[in-house]
Amino acid sequence: MPLFRALGEHGSGAKAHPGQKRTSTVKFKRRSRKTDEDGSVLSLERLCMLSLADNMKEVWVKDYSEKYLDEYCFRHIMGPFNLLSGELVEELTQLLCRRKQLSRAALHLLLVPQLRGLSLAKCPGLVNSALCPHIAARCQGLWSLDLSGAQQLPSKVLAETLCSLPYLRSLSLAGTPCDRSVIRTIAQRCRLLRHLDVSHCHFLSPAALLLLGSGASISSSECSSGALLALDIGFGEHEEDPVAAAAYLLLSLPCLERVALERLAQACCLIQNREFDQMDQFTEREGVPRLAVLFQERRQMLGMESCRKTREGAAANEEDEDEERILWEGCGSERKADSSGDEGPSLSQNQAEEHRRARAESQSDDKHFMLHLKHIECLSCDSLDSLSRLCPNICSISVNTDDYDEARGRSQGSLLTAGLKTWSGQLRSLCIRYPGPLVELLPALQVAGWSLFSLTLEGLKTSPHSPLLEVIKSCPKLRDLSISAEPPTTPQEEENEEDQLDDQNLPWLPDLSSLTLKFSYEHSQMRPSMSWWSLRQVLKCLLTGSPLLEKLSLVSLPCPLDSVLQYALHRGGFLPRRFPYYSDLPLMPLRRLQHIELPRTDVRTGTVERIMLHSKRLKYIDVSYCWEISQQGWWGLKFNKQTRLNKKTACNRHASKLICIFA
Known part of the structure; x- marks a missing residue:
């Protein structure tokens, strides 16, 4: 078993072979950067992680590969990483994954x-039949495991690995050869599981x-929350x-809060209409309880929870009334005499009435039956009505309308608006795939937009008159905005815009941290058609009003x-007065940028140079x-500014593709 010790300790070095010069020190790579991207001094912990990664x-991998990798199979390796906490080892692993430096x-x-x-989702090629026994033997205390994309992993090996990981809370097997045997192992051995992605x-x-x-x-009722994601799986009989x-x-599964299942909308309609008899043949064939039996058990469970909450509320009221009675007795006798005639019903009568009401609700018709779902994916506009009655606590939803046509496009927009009214004020994330005009979605966004933190619109059709500014006004709290659309088919004449826009009338998104505007294009087309000149106003609004x-x-x-970016780089000052919570936040557009993508645009080298000098956190x-x-x-820019920027660059040498990555 290899034993690694800290370098520099007495006796830590191995004996030198004959004819080999013995060295007492090891030269490490020097890091030229001693500060973080924003200029702050790096913490000692961060410096240690960077040094280990470098x-x-x-050092470590070279020694292990040359002496032990293909000759021995160790249950545990005693080395320097055993002295680190699990959080630091996980951080180091993710750092190596991001740098593409994680090897076997x-x-x-x-x-x-x-x-x-x-998490090995970023390097699925490392996950194979030889690695899984090491995970099962050495990491039996894992809480979270992500093997997404490991296509060369046999299901038998995967099931055997999961048998040794009983403490898993989160498991992601998306894109793996997972089958029924793996699910059976999960159900039998992973008793603490809360999140599953297949x-x-x-x-x-x-x-x-x-x-x-x-x-x-x-499926445990004691679980506080659960997630089950199973989109795009195999077909049934x-x-x-x-x-x-x-x-x-x-x-x-009463504790499910996040669900992504095929035909979920139809299943909710089936439960809402109590059409359980249609699925008796399926349950008999699979040897599971009938849906009607499960529904009755779920109702009883809800009734028991209601009674428990009623008892807890009654006990709390009893304590409050005891305290009030003690305070009441401490008052003057005259006040006691005045209040002796109207004490109201006794506590026992109130408690009995509450118990009768709870029993009546649990035994009555299931009008108030509901699911505790909060995050739902892959729905249609037609199913929002029944879903709103069955799941009133939704805060994140994904709607798909791939079957859009112009004849029923407006009706789908109205259905979407009516369905989102139920969750108005509580929706935090909304994703809509709608291959129609953006103007048809505006009423729905005006209903649900003011509480949204994340908005994703995909497949839209745009025109020079698409109301993007109105969408921004409807969603003032956005932190993430992503729009994928088709460019306008009709060109717009170039407009003369003023250099200074009216800050008091333009919408702002002061909390926005991620912005994506992606328009479709043909690969044979080098330059997009400049058909939407007024889009520059929207871009100026988004770039200058999102510090x-x-x-x-x-x-x-x-x-x-290019002109929009130049305008944003010149902007400064503070946000308008209508944002009292951000009155002290300086308006420095693009100063916090870390990741920027500008493919197929007219941006120039000088503008990129200014962005690199302006955004100190750029990676x-x-x-x-x-x-x-x-x-x-581009290469001239790299040569002239490399020392000044003090950042390493790695550029693709293809003539038509230029990417810069800062280490």
């Missing part, structure tokens, strides 16, 4: 018993998920299998962008296929 390959040998060294979270597992049928309802811990499976899981912006992605814009720039930037000018 020297991982040439490095992963062997980082699989320590104190590790609580392991999306894109094509070997998994909807009926196989029924095992979760009978054995998995996410019959067409109604996905609907029946979704309804069974909704009734048998907290960290991620910016503007792809194939149908309007000039990534993508100016792919920008026709105003030549490769010669």
Whole structure:
């Protein structure tokens, strides 16, 4: 078993081989940067992590690879990483993943018993049949495991690995060969599981998920929250299998809060209309309880919870009345005499009345039956009405209208508006795929937009008169805004805009941290058609009125962008007076940018240079296929500013593609 000790300790070095010169010190890579991206001094912990990452390959990994990797199989490796906490090992692992430096040998060294979270989604090629036994033997205390995309991992090996991880709370197997045997193992062995993602597992049928309802811990009523994601999985034997499976899981997993299932909307309609008899053949074939039986059990559970809350409320009221009686007795006798005639009903009478009311509600018709779902994905506009009655606590929703046509487009927009009214004021995240005009979505956004933190619009059709400014006005609290749309088909004449816009009339998004505007394009088309000149006003509004912006992605814009960026770089001051909570927040556009993507735009080399000097936290720039930037000018910028910027650069040498990544 290899024993690694801290370098520099007495006796830590191995004996030198004959003819080999013995060295007492090891030279490490020097880091030229001693401060963080914003100029603040790096903490000692962060410096240690960076030093470990820099020297991982040439020190620790090199020694282990040369001496032990392919010759021995260790249950545990006693080395320097055993002395680190699990959080630091997890941070180091993620740092190596982001740098594309995580190798098989490095992963062997980082699989320590104190590790609580392991995510290999960014390097799925490392996950194979040889690695899983190491995970099962060394990391039996894992709480979170993400093996998404590990397509070369056999289901048998995956099931054997999960048998040794009983403390898992979160498990992601998206895109893996997960099948029924893996789900059975999860249901039997992972009793503490709260989050499960098996999306894109094509070997998994909807009926196989029924095992979760009978054995998995996410079916426990004591669970505070649960998540089940199973989109794009295999097909069932019959067409109604996905609907029946979704309804069974909704009734048998009472703690579910986040759900992404095929045919979820139809399952909610089935529960809302109590059409359980239609699925008796499915439940008999799979050997599980009938949906009607599950529904009655769920009603009884809700009744018991209601009675428990009633008893707790009655006990609290009794304590309050005792305290009030003590205070009452301490008052003067005259006040006692005046109040002796109207004391009202006794506590026992009130308590009995509350118990009778609770029993009547639990035994009455199930008008108030509801699910505790809060996050739902993949719905249609037609299902929002029944869903609003069954799930009144929704705060995040994803709506898909791929079957859009012009004849019923406006009706779908009105259905969406009516459905979102139920959750108005409580929605925090909204994602809509709507291949129609943006103007048809405006009423729905005006209903639900003022409470949104995240808004995603996909597949939109735009025109020079699309109400983007009205959308921004309707969603003043946005932190993430993402719009993917088709460019206008009719061109717009160039407008003469004033250099200074009226700050009092323009909408602002002071909390916005991520902005994406992506327009579709043909790969054979080098430059997008400049057909939406008024879009420049929207961009000026978003870039100058969002001082907290960290991620910016503007792809194939149908309007000039370089002048807008120059305008934003010149802006300063403070937010308008109508933002009292941000009155002291300085207006410094683009100062906090860390990630910027500007493919297929007219941005120039000088503007990119100014952004690099202006944004001290910048880590990534993508100016792919920008026709105003030549490769010669880009490499000249790198050569002239490398010392001044004090940042490493790695650029793609293709003539038509230029990407800059700062280490």
